[in-house]
Amino acid sequence: NVFTMLDELENTLSDGREYLLGNQLTETDIRLFVTLVRFDVAYYGLFKCNKKPIRDYENLQRYMMRIYQLEGMAETVNIDHIKAGYYSIKALNPSGIVPKGPETDL
Numbered sequence: 001n002v003f004t005m006l007d008e009l010e011n012t013l014s015d016g017r018e019y020l021l022g023n024q025l026t027e028t029d030i031r032l033f034v035t036l037v038r039f040d041v042a043y044y045g046l047f048k049c050n051k052k053p054i055r056d057y058e059n060l061q062r063y064m065m066r067i068y069q070l071e072g073m074a075e076t077v078n079i080d081h082i083k084a085g086y087y088s089i090k091a092l093n094p095s096g097i098v099p100k101g102p103e104t105d106l
Contacts, residue, residue: 013059
């Protein structure tokens with residue numbers, strides 16, 4: 001279901017709109033951004049959602065970067081903190097090893 005929804009979102013954004021509901025940023029965009037920015041560095045490996053990374057979705061990647069580049073947004077994202085937080089969950093990662101990658105386009 002995760003990848004069905006990502007495919008739907010990719011298709012929705014294929015019409016060139018800036019944000020999910022049109023050309024105005026909404027709470028929906030912020031909530032999706034939080035998921036997308038964590039996806040490749042945490043969900044892809046730790047939660048085994050590794051069918052396809054967000055960086056391979058052209059429209060979702062562009063959308064995520066558009067939001068990331070908004071004033072003040074980059075300061076809210078710390079990739080090392082995201083990885084350390086998710087990979088510290090012992091039930092999911094008993095070894096506690098935090099991967100060095102993947103490299104991000106942020």
